[in-house]
Amino acid sequence: MGSQKSLLLIDGNSVAFRAFYAMHQVLDSFTNQDGLHTNAIYAFKNMLDIILKRFEPTHVLVAFDAGKTTFRTAQFADYKGGRSKTPPELTEQFPYIKELLHAYGIQTAELANYEADDIIGTLASQAEQDGFVVNIVTGDRDLTQLTTDKTTVNITVKGVNDTEAYTPEHVQEKLGLAPSQIVDLKGLMGDTSDNYPGVTKVGEKTALKLLTEFGSIEGVYENVDAMKKSKMKEHLIEDRDQAFMSKKLATILRDAPIETTLADITYEGPNIDTLIAFYQEMNFQNFLKQLNVTPEAVEPAENYQYTVLTLDNLETVQAIKTPVAFGVEMLTDNYHTADLIGFYIGAPDHWYVSDDVALLAEPVLKDWLEDASHPKAVFGVKRTQVAANRLGVHLAGVDFDLLLASYLLNTTNNSNDLGTVANLHEYQNVQTDEAVYGKGAKRAVPTEPALLYQHLVQKAAAIYHLQPQLEEQLKEHQQFDLFTDMELPLALVLAQMEITGIRVDASRLQQMGSEFSQTLKILEEKVYAEAGETFNINSPKQLGVILFEKMGLPVVKKTKTGYSTAVDVLEQLRKDAPIVQTILDYRQIAKIQSTYVEGLLKSIHQDNKVHTRYLQTLTQTGRLSSVDPNLQNIPVRLAEGRKIRQAFVPSHPDWQMFASDYSQIELRVLAHISGDANMQEAFKEDRDIHANTAMKIFGLNSADEVTPDMRRQAKATNFGIVYGISDYGLSQNIGISRQEAKRFIDAYFEQYPGVQQFMVDIVKKAREEGYVETLFHRRRYLPDIHAKNFNLRSFAERTAMNTPIQGSAADIIKVAMILMQQELKKANLQARMLLQVHDELIFEAPTEEIPILQKLVPSVMDSAVKLAVPLKVESGFGPTWYDIKK
DNA sequence: AAGGTCACG
DNA sequence: ACGTACGTGACCTTA
Numbered sequence: 065m066g067s068q069k070s071l072l073l074i075d076g077n078s079v080a081f082r083a084f085y086a087m088h089q090v091l092d093s094f095t096n097q098d099g100l101h102t103n104a105i106y107a108f109k110n111m112l113d114i115i116l117k118r119f120e121p122t123h124v125l126v127a128f129d130a131g132k133t134t135f136r137t138a139q140f141a142d143y144k145g146g147r148s149k150t151p152p153e154l155t156e157q158f159p160y161i162k163e164l165l166h167a168y169g170i171q172t173a174e175l176a177n178y179e180a181d182d183i184i185g186t187l188a189s190q191a192e193q194d195g196f197v198v199n200i201v202t203g204d205r206d207l208t209q210l211t212t213d214k215t216t217v218n219i220t221v222k223g224v225n226d227t228e229a230y231t232p233e234h235v236q237e238k239l240g241l242a243p244s245q246i247v248d249l250k251g252l253m254g255d256t257s258d259n260y261p262g263v264t265k266v267g268e269k270t271a272l273k274l275l276t277e278f279g280s281i282e283g284v285y286e287n288v289d290a291m292k293k294s295k296m297k298e299h300l301i302e303d304r305d306q307a308f309m310s311k312k313l314a315t316i317l318r319d320a321p322i323e324t325t326l327a328d329i330t331y332e333g334p335n336i337d338t339l340i341a342f343y344q345e346m347n348f349q350n351f352l353k354q355l356n357v358t359p360e361a362v363e364p365a366e367n368y369q370y371t372v373l374t375l376d377n378l379e380t381v382q383a384i385k386t387p388v389a390f391g392v393e394m395l396t397d398n399y400h401t402a403d404l405i406g407f408y409i410g411a412p413d414h415w416y417v418s419d420d421v422a423l424l425a426e427p428v429l430k431d432w433l434e435d436a437s438h439p440k441a442v443f444g445v446k447r448t449q450v451a452a453n454r455l456g457v458h459l460a461g462v463d464f465d466l467l468l469a470s471y472l473l474n475t476t477n478n479s480n481d482l483g484t485v486a487n488l489h490e491y492q493n494v495q496t497d498e499a500v501y502g503k504g505a506k507r508a509v510p511t512e513p514a515l516l517y518q519h520l521v522q523k524a525a526a527i528y529h530l531q532p533q534l535e536e537q538l539k540e541h542q543q544f545d546l547f548t549d550m551e552l553p554l555a556l557v558l559a560q561m562e563i564t565g566i567r568v569d570a571s572r573l574q575q576m577g578s579e580f581s582q583t584l585k586i587l588e589e590k591v592y593a594e595a596g597e598t599f600n601i602n603s604p605k606q607l608g609v610i611l612f613e614k615m616g617l618p619v620v621k622k623t624k625t626g627y628s629t630a631v632d633v634l635e636q637l638r639k640d641a642p643i644v645q646t647i648l649d650y651r652q653i654a655k656i657q658s659t660y661v662e663g664l665l666k667s668i669h670q671d672n673k674v675h676t677r678y679l680q681t682l683t684q685t686g687r688l689s690s691v692d693p694n695l696q697n698i699p700v701r702l703a704e705g706r707k708i709r710q711a712f713v714p715s716h717p718d719w720q721m722f723a724s725d726y727s728q729i730e731l732r733v734l735a736h737i738s739g740d741a742n743m744q745e746a747f748k749e750d751r752d753i754h755a756n757t758a759m760k761i762f763g764l765n766s767a768d769e770v771t772p773d774m775r776r777q778a779k780a781t782n783f784g785i786v787y788g789i790s791d792y793g794l795s796q797n798i799g800i801s802r803q804e805a806k807r808f809i810d811a812y813f814e815q816y817p818g819v820q821q822f823m824v825d826i827v828k829k830a831r832e833e834g835y836v837e838t839l840f841h842r843r844r845y846l847p848d849i850h851a852k853n854f855n856l857r858s859f860a861e862r863t864a865m866n867t868p869i870q871g872s873a874a875d876i877i878k879v880a881m882i883l884m885q886q887e888l889k890k891a892n893l894q895a896r897m898l899l900q901v902h903d904e905l906i907f908e909a910p911t912e913e914i915p916i917l918q919k920l921v922p923s924v925m926d927s928a929v930k931l932a933v934p935l936k937v938e939s940g941f942g943p944t945w946y947d948i949k950k
Numbered sequence: 951a952a953g954g955t956c957a958c959g
Numbered sequence: 960a961c962g963t964a965c966g967t968g969a970c971c972t973t974a
Contacts, residue, residue: 253960268961269960270960600972602955602971602972603971603973604953604954604955604971605954605972605973606972623953623954624953625952625954628954628955629954629955630954630955630956631955651955651956652956654970654971655955655956655957658969658970658971659956659957659969659970660957662970663969663970679967683966683967685966685967687959687967689967689968690967690968691969692968693969694958694967694968694969696958696959696967696968697956697958697959698957698958699957699958700957700958701957701958705957725959730965783964783965786964787964787965788964788965790962790963790964792963792964793962793964794964796964797964853961854960854961854962855961855962855963858961858962862963862965863965865965866964866965866966867965867966869965870959870965871966873959874966901958901959902959902967903959904959
């Protein structure tokens with residue numbers, strides 16, 4: 065490159081926005097000593113390093129917008145109107161981003177009445193004439209109009225660490241247009257985010273067609289009179305002025321009156337001292353480390369002194385009077401079966417570790433651990449509890465769980481690895497398990513014991529140090545009660561349920577399995593006969609070839625990789641060929657056989673039970689999930705699959721299975737949080753909510769007029785509302801036209817106006833705050849609510865509507881579970897809570913306790929929280945899970 | 951490791 | 960114009 069002059073121009077506002085939202089999840093944990101948010105500064109710096117390295121510029125400038133009013137707003141008052149205003153957490157970072165750039169030796173520029181784009185366009189144009197190679201970096205695709213054979217426009221994708229390079233060829237490939245035609249495209253179609261109009265009813269498709277034919281807006285209007293009569297022609301003529309104005313608004317200037325010259329912006333690299341001072345002010349320990357500056361606070365791991373516990377020195381633990389960090393170490397996820405490879409306990413100045421977990425059962429240590437007056441902080445209280453229980457230790461006094469706290473603070477970035485979680489919270493002095501133990505087949509305890517001990521001490525120290533910081537943040541989020549009164553006690557309830565396990569009748573499963581094998585064999589032969597050849601029915605790829613190529617059935621839907629053969633597709637093809645029904649039958653049985661007969665048999669333990677694990681820190685809404693095996697998706701809807709439930713039986717003779725579920729808890733939650741009077745009334749009077757909705761959307765006067773089909777459609781509409789409705793989604797689900805679906809939704813909102821208001825308000829809240837909350841302040845961040853991409857943004861909007869509903873329902877049953885466990889104990893019952901399936905609790909109990917449960921369980925569940933509408937609970941019992949009839 | 955499919959609320 | 964329901968986990972095939 066040698067003498068080649070290379071100019072880098074960065075769109076400062078655009079990249080700062082991207083940087084801010086790329087690290088929006090960690091907004092609250094990225095602050096400096098003065099409470100200044102630093103996430104955008106941090107991400108901007110990362111991006112800057114990447115692009116400086118990539119383009120090796122000789123000249124650099126970062127352009128910023130000067131203010132809201134520009135020559136464009138003078139031409140068109142609403143230009144960029146309706147934009148949500150910049151969050152204050154970002155605004156406060158702009159001066160520091162500029163300070164960072166100046167420390168880097170990079171000039172910044174802004175110009176009153178002009179946008180950053182115009183500065184960039186003008187300098188790019190000058191530089192081209194001076195023989196520069198020019199690179200522009202921005203998140204705004206409109207700048208691709210500046211692309212030439214000398215200027216490349218690099219658009220940030222997925223945050224800021226990667227860019228897509230637009231050359232004239234790439235623009236042509238993507239849009240089918242020359243860069244210079246982009247302004248014509250914008251003029252015709254308008255721009256919703258910049259809020260200028262274009263021509264009515266002309267979108268991207270139509271605009272592209274017109275430009276391919278006529279070249280430019282001018283070309284279109286020279287030929288408009290000759291076009292044949294159409295709505296489009298009328299719109300073109302009508303909106304002529306708008307089109308030309310929009311083109312002008314879209315055009316980036318190349319002759320803005322800027323004072324900065326190319327000679328002013330040569331790049332000679334950063335001033336290290338200024339940069340160090342800046343990083344110190346921002347508390348960027350990582351960046352200081354990169355500059356070989358020793359970070360202040362973090363002690364190196366080697367400085368931790370620890371004692372290895374043995375039978376001889378065990379009593380020293382008894383002397384500990386301070387709160388401690390405690391943990392039992394395992395190599396694998398499943399704590400019911402994992403090898404226990406060590407433990408740690410202690411506080412600064414007295415850390416203890418061991419690789420002999422049998423010590424935990426020694427009375428000196430066991431008694432201390434079981435004493436609730438010694439506060440303990442852990443990583444994963446449920447995990448720790450179950451592991452301790454395997455050694456006969458019943459841990460008490462756990463008042464902090466780093467894993468749970470981190471999950472509540474931010475559900476998005478979570479991990480089950482202590483090192484990863486600690487890093488998320490800016491604590492670096494602990495390694496990940498993968499780094500210490502390796503992964504996959506190579507995972508093992510280090511041969512050098514000191515390496516294991518050091519890792520254990522690091523973990524203890526991380527928990528200990530992060531506790532006050534995370535507790536503080538929980539309080540700031542108003543989540544401390546959620547943490548202390550809900551998630552911590554729930555973890556203990558779940559631990560007990562998992563330890564108890566549920567009895568599975570293996571012989572019943574085996575018997576069903578051999579019947580299914582025979583059926584499958586017959587179906588398989590039948591499929592081959594109907595296809596005229598053998599193939600792997602389980603392979604969607606091979607099946608697609610048979611159905612759509614060999615047999616020539618119509619292709620209904622495609623997937624990324626080929627033909628879709630999903631149920632909804634096959635159901636449409638059923639009438640066309642008998643093989644389709646046979647395949648559907650085969651699939652149904654094959655699923656039951658592989659997942660529920662063979663899969664379940666594999667997970668039965670020595671005690672004839674399955675012991676699932678509930679993941680308490682995984683879902684984005686606050687629900688639990690269940691793994692190894694998943695007991696929250698045991699078949700129930702179809703008769704064949706439902707029989708699997710016959711294998712779930714009580715663990716003692718003469719006991720019964722008992723279950724209670726909330727009826728329509730999500731709609732009741734919606735009625736409560738939306739405050740909708742009509743929906744609340746329906747629940748208060750215990751009306752059939754789906755029939756009630758049907759009356760309203762079909763305009764009926766009495767419940768007697770509701771047909772089963774109307775009720776079915778109304779039910780789907782109710783569900784659709786809970787999921788964050790769209791007319792298309794509803795139309796697909798119940799097989800009606802999009803227009804009809806839209807009419808349903810409109811009628812729905814007319815009937816339940818409070819619900820509509822809630823939907824509007826919650827999306828607005830998500831935009832303003834960046835997150836939504838449940839009744840108990842469970843929080844979900846939705847950074848995509850600001851996405852320019854329609855799909856991402858729409859998804860975030862639906863999520864904003866659904867999460868408070870689904871999440872509040874999850875909160876409610878969690879409260880009920882904690883109360884339930886207490887009540888069972890208080891009443892001295894033998895009955896045990898075994899499973900939770902989102903809105904349902906499943907128990908086993910001696911037959912004589914059933915009448916007690918029939919009263920007790922519903923009363924605990926429906927009084928768990930007080931809503932503006934009653935909660936309704938239905939119960940049943942029987943000798944197996946299958947036989948529970950409500 | 952990823953994608954398709956299908957089980958649940 | 961955009962392309963969709965919300966939240967999960969397990970199994971199978973194919974890269």
